[in-house]
Amino acid sequence: MFKMNTRLKKEVWSHFEKMQVIFLATCSGKKPKVRPVTMLNFKNQLWVSTGTRDMKTKQLKKNNNIEFSIIIGKGKYKGSIRAAGKAKIVKDIKTRKSLADNIPFFKQFWKDASDSDFTLLRLDIKSIEYIRPKEMKIQKFTV
Numbered sequence: 814m815f816k817m818n819t820r821l822k823k824e825v826w827s828h829f830e831k832m833q834v835i836f837l838a839t840c841s842g843k844k845p846k847v848r849p850v851t852m853l854n855f856k857n858q859l860w861v862s863t864g865t866r867d868m869k870t871k872q873l874k875k876n877n878n879i880e881f882s883i884i885i886g887k888g889k890y891k892g893s894i895r896a897a898g899k900a901k902i903v904k905d906i907k908t909r910k911s912l913a914d915n916i917p918f919f920k921q922f923w924k925d926a927s928d929s930d931f932t933l934l935r936l937d938i939k940s941i942e943y944i945r946p947k948e949m950k951i952q953k954f955t956v
Contacts (some may be wrong), residue, residue, distance in 0.1 A: 825943055826884045828894055829854040831916070835881040837861065839872040839900075845880075846872060852881070852936070855915055859936040861900070861917055870932045873900050874932055879936065886946030898938040898956075909933050 831854055838847045848869065853860045862868055873879070882895045899912040903909060912933055913919050921929040941953045 821952070821954070822868060822956070825894060826854075826857070827881070829859065831855075833883065835883050837869070838880045839869050840876040840878055841868075841872050851918075853910060853912070853916065859933075860912055861914075861934040861936065862912065862919070862922075863932050863934065864922070865930045865932045865947065867932075870902075873902065873934070878899065881936070890946040891947065892944040892946040893942075895942040896936075896938045897940045898936060900934045900936055903933040903935050 821874070829852070831850055833854075835848045835852045836847050836851050837843045837852075839847070846868070850861050850869075853862075877883060877899045878896065879895075879900045881895045882893060885892045885894060885951065903912075909931070912927040913923070938956050939951065940955050943954075944950070945952075
């Protein structure tokens with residue numbers, strides 16, 4: 814594994830849309846738990862909003878290690894990004910409000926940024942495995 818260079822980071826980050834579905838894995842005891850969630854790419858940081866009583870929130874309070882994966886590419890040629898790191902529960906109201914104002918579906922689930930059932934997760938990525946569309950080579954690096 815090598816340190817991610819600027820060009821490669823820009824290439825990988827170009828696949829993170831403003832809002833997209835990812836497959837997020839958390840830990841429950843010794844078992845991984847994977848589910849689709851909506852990830853936001855906001856100000857060059859990756860975020861997930863969820864319910865405070867959701868299982869993923871409870872699991873992250875015990876063990877904040879995460880992985881997620883996405884399929885990339887258009888047409889018949891696909892690649893993937895697999896990222897590992899930690900999810901941090903964000904309590905800062907200014908940050909929570911900023912994200913709440915930029916989540917299109919926010920009002921469907923929560924009243925405002927101070928809603929006690931709104932949990933904001935910042936995904937702090939430590940490593941990435943990247944497969945470009947049309948390639949079979951896995952590139953592994955730290956962020």
